[in-house]
Amino acid sequence: MxxxxxxxxxxxxxxxxxxxxxxxxxxxxxxxxxxxxxxxxxxxxxxxxxxxxxxxxxxxxxxxxxxxxxxxxxxxxxxxxxxxxxxxxxxxxxxxxxxxxxxxxxxxxxxxxxxxxxxxxxxxxxxxxxxxxxxxxxxxxxxxxxxxxxxxxxxxxxxxxxxxxxxxxxxxxxxxxxxxxxxxxxxxxxxxxxxxxxxxxHEERLVQGLKSGRGEGEASALKSIAAHVVKNMEEDCLYLIGPGTTTRAIMEQLHLPYTLLGVDVAFNKQLVAADVTEKQLLDLIAGKKAKIVVTIIGGQGYIFGRGNQQLSPSVLRLVGKENVIVIAPRTKITALQRRPMLIDTGDCEVNKLMSGYYQVIIGYEQTVMYKAE
Known part of the structure; x- marks a missing residue:
């Protein structure tokens, strides 16, 4: 036996x-x-x-x-x-x-x-x-x-x-x-x-890394990334700005108040809602065009499912993968060492819908294609 x-x-x-x-x-x-x-x-x-x-x-x-x-x-x-x-x-x-x-x-x-x-x-x-x-x-x-x-x-x-x-x-x-x-x-x-x-x-591909902070020398990179995003913002479109110091640079470029560790919403370059919940997001984006701006969690690689759960499966379904903007300084991409960006929303179907390649903005008019799964 x-x-x-x-x-x-x-x-x-x-x-x-x-x-x-x-x-x-x-x-x-x-x-x-x-x-x-x-x-x-x-x-x-x-x-x-x-x-x-x-x-x-x-x-x-x-x-x-x-x-x-x-x-x-x-x-x-x-x-x-x-x-x-x-x-x-x-x-x-x-x-x-x-x-x-x-x-x-x-x-x-x-x-x-x-x-x-x-x-x-x-x-x-x-x-x-x-x-x-x-x-x-x-x-x-x-x-x-x-x-x-x-x-x-x-x-x-x-x-x-x-x-x-x-x-x-x-x-x-x-x-x-x-x-x-x-x-x-x-x-x-x-x-x-x-x-x-x-x-x-331990199996590296299955275990998440330790979250790391911002590296030295990233300030200028964040400003150039923010300038690119702001320049290309569409009129009459809601922008759901995710948490973090990388995304904060966009709000600073717009001279808007921000919630460093929450989700803020801008429309025509004006703040319309701060530190929103999932329900508030669903109410705001119903029937409207919307885009999500997120960054990569340093040292781990997550773009959804860590610290931004307000961007829930329901929100992601409504917005769609094609309207997700991923931003990250080159140092964050390099730190991944060719490992994919990660998605863990709690909904396996939405994880699959949001997986695939993203055009990651790494500077002013600078992008790289990178995979998420």
């Missing part, structure tokens, strides 16, 4: 809750309450299911050990996998302590690997609880993901488990656990801190 591999499975049910409603994070009961009042729905359950579905092919060789209700049981029950529920929680009122306790109990039961869905805060909880006691893989489900312990997509998280349990990935790599001050983040200040390392089965 084949001894089954034990997979610890933890879901942070509120991870990503604040993304589409523009709250720039989900930490804390008050933010979660506000997110729900704004109509937010949890992102992590469906993303966790996507990861588990990839493991169904080796279901005879895997036993899942998970926590009750929305912390894993609900998701595991929807997949063709054997699972066992341990521990107790207060349904609908999960806390970081529940995540820590779940991780510790799973290590005590001898799991071979822990698969968890969440964001940077969840990675911190796992690190605080177990350190490097067992390997882990993160399913990306948060708003902000600076840590390098996550797979590039939920499906690739499942792929990593699949390959690791089959012995096709043997290498473990110490990956950084990073987190930021969300209160400062909402005020436009990014203060990331290294909290420690977790051991992650």
């Amino acid at each position: 084949i001894k089954k591999k034990k997979l610890g499975f933890i879901v942070n049910p509120v991870a990503g809750l604040g993304g589409r409603v523009g709250l720039k994070g989900s930490d804390g009961a008050e933010i979660q309450r506000r997110a729900r009042e704004l109509g937010a729905r949890p992102e992590s359950p469906q993303r966790a299911i996507q990861a588990l579905e990839r493991i169904e092919e080796i279901k005879e060789e895997v036993e899942i050990i998970t926590y009750p209700f929305e912390m894993g049981e609900d998701e595991a029950s929807r997949c063709a996998l054997d699972y066992r529920v341990i521990g107790t929680i207060k349904k609908g009122e999960t806390t970081p302590e529940d995540t820590k306790r779940a991780a510790r109990e799973m290590v005590d039961l001898g799991v071979d690997l822990i698969l968890f869905a969440g964001g940077d805060g969840t990675a911190r909880n796992i690190y605080d609880a177990i350190g490097t006691a067992v390997p882990v893989i993160g399913i990306p489900a948060g708003v902000k993901i600076h840590s390098a312990v996550y797979a590039t997509t939920p499906n690739n998280a499942g792929e990593l488990v699949f390959l690791y349990f089959l012995g096709k990935i043997k290498k473990l790599q110490e990956a950084e656990v990073m987190d930021i001050d969300e209160d400062a983040f909402r005020l436009g200040r990014v203060t990331a801190k290294l909290y420690g390392y977790l051991n992650v089965p």
Whole structure:
């Protein structure tokens, strides 16, 4: 009889809750309450299911050990996998302590690997609880993901488990656990801190990189990129300007106020809405011509699905790939080392619709063709 591999499975049910409603994070009961009042729905359950579905092919060789209700049981029950529920929680009122306790109990039961869905805060909880006691893989489900312990997509998280349990990935790599001050983040200040390392089965094409900041000497490049975008702005067209210092240069060129870490909307070179939610965007673009301006997240390569969840699958369907403008200084393109730009919207069909080649603006009247997937 084949001894089954034990997979610890933890879901942070509120991870990503604040993304589409523009709250720039989900930490804390008050933010979660506000997110729900704004109509937010949890992102992590469906993303966790996507990861588990990839493991169904080796279901005879895997036993899942998970926590009750929305912390894993609900998701595991929807997949063709054997699972066992341990521990107790207060349904609908999960806390970081529940995540820590779940991780510790799973290590005590001898799991071979822990698969968890969440964001940077969840990675911190796992690190605080177990350190490097067992390997882990993160399913990306948060708003902000600076840590390098996550797979590039939920499906690739499942792929990593699949390959690791089959012995096709043997290498473990110490990956950084990073987190930021969300209160400062909402005020436009990014203060990331290294909290420690977790051991992650490593396959470069499946694991996301550590988010990097702006390099030296980029200021002039950003100005020339912004000048190109502004010169070519069409009349009577809404421009949805995504977050980041690269896109900020466009708003500065237009002499408009901006939300560094949110999505702003301009029309005929005037600001019409600031720091918008998904719902506000859908209302604004209904029946109108619109374009989206985004940049590449340095060190990771994402253009959708990290920090700009307001640009949701519904928004992207309405705007269309042909109306997406990608801007990036040449240094960001070079740093990708020919790896593709990444898209992880949470909707597999939209990911495919938005994949393919983009004409990336890298300077004034300078573009390169680059692939996204």
